[in-house]
Amino acid sequence: MTDSVPGSAPTTDAVVRLAGIDKQFVQGTQAVTTALAGIDLEIRSGEFVSLIGPSGCGKSTLLRVIGDLIQPTSGTVTVNGKPAERARRDRDYGMVFQAPVLFDWRTVEDNVKLPLELMGYDRARRDARAREMLDLVELGDFLRHHPYQLSGGMQQRVAIARALAFEPSILLMDEPFGALDEMTRERMNQEVLRIWERTGITIVFVTHSIPEAVFLSSRVVVMSARPGRITDIIEVDLPRPRDVETREQPRYFELVTDVREALRRGGDVEEGAATEPPVASTERTLAEGGVG
Amino acid sequence: MSVATAAGGGFPTTTGALARWIGRVRFYLPTLLVFGGTIVLWELVVRAGLLRGFPLPAPSQILAALGENWAAGRWPLARAAAATLFEAVGGLLIGTTAGVALAFVTARFTTARELLLPLAIGASAVPIIAFAPLMNNWFGVLNPLSKMMIVAVLVFFPVVVNVIRGLTQVEPAALELMRSYAASEWTILRDLRIPNALPYFFTALKVSATLSLIGAIVGEYFGGANDVLGRVIVQSASALRFDVTWAAILLGAVTGIAFYLAIVAIERLVIPWHASVRAHEP
Numbered sequence: 315m316t317d318s319v320p321g322s323a324p325t326t327d328a329v330v331r332l333a334g335i336d337k338q339f340v341q342g343t344q345a346v347t348t349a350l351a352g353i354d355l356e357i358r359s360g361e362f363v364s365l366i367g368p369s370g371c372g373k374s375t376l377l378r379v380i381g382d383l384i385q386p387t388s389g390t391v392t393v394n395g396k397p398a399e400r401a402r403r404d405r406d407y408g409m410v411f412q413a414p415v416l417f418d419w420r421t422v423e424d425n426v427k428l429p430l431e432l433m434g435y436d437r438a439r440r441d442a443r444a445r446e447m448l449d450l451v452e453l454g455d456f457l458r459h460h461p462y463q464l465s466g467g468m469q470q471r472v473a474i475a476r477a478l479a480f481e482p483s484i485l486l487m488d489e490p491f492g493a494l495d496e497m498t499r500e501r502m503n504q505e506v507l508r509i510w511e512r513t514g515i516t517i518v519f520v521t522h523s524i525p526e527a528v529f530l531s532s533r534v535v536v537m538s539a540r541p542g543r544i545t546d547i548i549e550v551d552l553p554r555p556r557d558v559e560t561r562e563q564p565r566y567f568e569l570v571t572d573v574r575e576a577l578r579r580g581g582d583v584e585e586g587a588a589t590e591p592p593v594a595s596t597e598r599t600l601a602e603g604g605v606g
Numbered sequence: 607m608s609v610a611t612a613a614g615g616g617f618p619t620t621t622g623a624l625a626r627w628i629g630r631v632r633f634y635l636p637t638l639l640v641f642g643g644t645i646v647l648w649e650l651v652v653r654a655g656l657l658r659g660f661p662l663p664a665p666s667q668i669l670a671a672l673g674e675n676w677a678a679g680r681w682p683l684a685r686a687a688a689a690t691l692f693e694a695v696g697g698l699l700i701g702t703t704a705g706v707a708l709a710f711v712t713a714r715f716t717t718a719r720e721l722l723l724p725l726a727i728g729a730s731a732v733p734i735i736a737f738a739p740l741m742n743n744w745f746g747v748l749n750p751l752s753k754m755m756i757v758a759v760l761v762f763f764p765v766v767v768n769v770i771r772g773l774t775q776v777e778p779a780a781l782e783l784m785r786s787y788a789a790s791e792w793t794i795l796r797d798l799r800i801p802n803a804l805p806y807f808f809t810a811l812k813v814s815a816t817l818s819l820i821g822a823i824v825g826e827y828f829g830g831a832n833d834v835l836g837r838v839i840v841q842s843a844s845a846l847r848f849d850v851t852w853a854a855i856l857l858g859a860v861t862g863i864a865f866y867l868a869i870v871a872i873e874r875l876v877i878p879w880h881a882s883v884r885a886h887e888p
Contacts, residue, residue, distance in 0.1 A: 383785055402785070407786050409786040413777070417797075418879045418881075462884070
């Protein structure tokens with residue numbers, strides 16, 4: 315991996331730059347799955363970018379390539395002007411997964427403090443940051459609770475608080491609200507936007523929900539499967555701040571239709587764009603094998 | 607799970623405690639009735655002479671044997687049970703320590719683990735108790751260490767298998783999370799793998815508590831000092847004092863249950879957050 319992308323005039327505010335990313339997974343001795351092919355993408359500072367696509371299009375894999383949890387077969391990932399691995403070691407990433415991945419043996423507060431402990435914050439700063447972050451996600455009254463005492467939506471808010479606690483420059487979210495009911499999901503969308511506006515953090519958000527992608531994003535990156543490729547990038551020009559009424563504007567519906575058509579153009583969408591789970595878990599298994 | 611109930615659970619009121627107690631009694635009542643009924647039935651069947659030619663003492667005779675033993679001074683049966691428990695606990699400590707140590711070493715190295723885990727699973731299916739006469743021979747039939755070693759070998763494999771599982775079967779996303787923090791392997795072990803393995807460890811301990819007493823008593827069958835449960839059982843049975851045999855078995859059962867409950871109590875203290883412990887709350 316090289317330090318800079320040769321030949322390209324770097325845009326000054328590109329936080330993430332992907333150039334010519336390919337990713338093949340080797341299963342067993344022979345079968346090779348091409349998860350990603352020829353991905354080029356730049357993400358600007360403070361952007362909210364969604365990755366959307368049918369099952370198996372590699373959007374979760376792409377997110378992990380950005381976060382240096384999976385190494386690409388070829389191509390370069392540059393984050394904050396350095397290779398992804400450096401960025402990970404510099405703790406530039408906050409991660410939120412579909413499952414909250416809270417540790418049952420820690421209280422809510424101690425879960426948020428986990429990264430702070432690992433990163434050597436002193437006690438006073440850990441306390442202050444954990445409180446601040448839990449206040450931000452409106453769980454300030456649940457410091458001493460254990461994760462199993464909270465609802466799914468609340469657990470995911472704790473996960474977000476934990477991801478933001480050490481002030482990473484990029485938040486990577488992998489279908490964070492995929493397991494939540496529609497009402498909770500919409501509330502969480504609103505919450506994420508509020509946090510994003512307040513912190514100015516760059517967010518890369520994997521989803522299989524078209525309305526969610528449109529409502530949240532500055533840009534929606536549309537991918538197609540086999541091999542995973544970027545087929546379209548749709549600018550979302552809805553005014554901000556966005557709220558419940560945003561979802562009722564004609565422009566919102568136009569954009570939802572645009573994304574849906576882009577997905578259909580992207581190829582064999584076997585009605586898969588809205589129902590993902592089984593293949594997403596396969597992706598994850600592959601990811602595990604790939605990382606070893 | 608709603609937060610309201612969780613928060614409410616934190617403030618037990620008098621009526622709440624009473625209701626919980628009544629609930630508990632109601633929960634265990636059928637079990638107690640069946641148990642008591644069986645004892646009464648046993649007593650009646652024996653007294654009615656329905657088991658002629660099949661020497662089974664009535665519960666009252668077993669209790670009488672216990673009483674007689676106690677009246678003889680210093681209660682030899684209880685001391686025998688204590689000696690056997692000593693062997694069981696000692697063996698459990700040796701076997702568990704060795705098992706945990708091996709699990710830690712192998713969990714760290716994928717190849718070693720893949721080699722060893724099938725072996726350990728296979729070995730835990732072997733009737734290891736068959737090695738008891740060998741252990742008596744190696745470590746001295748009169749030395750309690752010989753029984754401890756039988757117990758140690760018996761509990762070793764369940765501990766290895768369970769602890770390896772606990773250390774390695776970690777949620778993949780949790781590992782990704784730790785990697786995203788650039789956490790070292792040591793940190794991942796301390797903050798993720800070890801806490802994750804604790805419930806597995808206690809599962810192994812609970813199985814081992816029962817196994818260890820079986821191991822100690824059966825080991826004693828093959829010879830040893832006289833003041834242990836296994837010897838009392840063998841000798842009283844050959845002297846046709848079945849009331850004493852049953853009294854010894856009863857003490858063995860009580861000791862086994864007490865040992866098991868002690869481990870459950872420790873489990874509750876150490877991992878109160880785990881679902882298996884939480885599920886016990888009625």
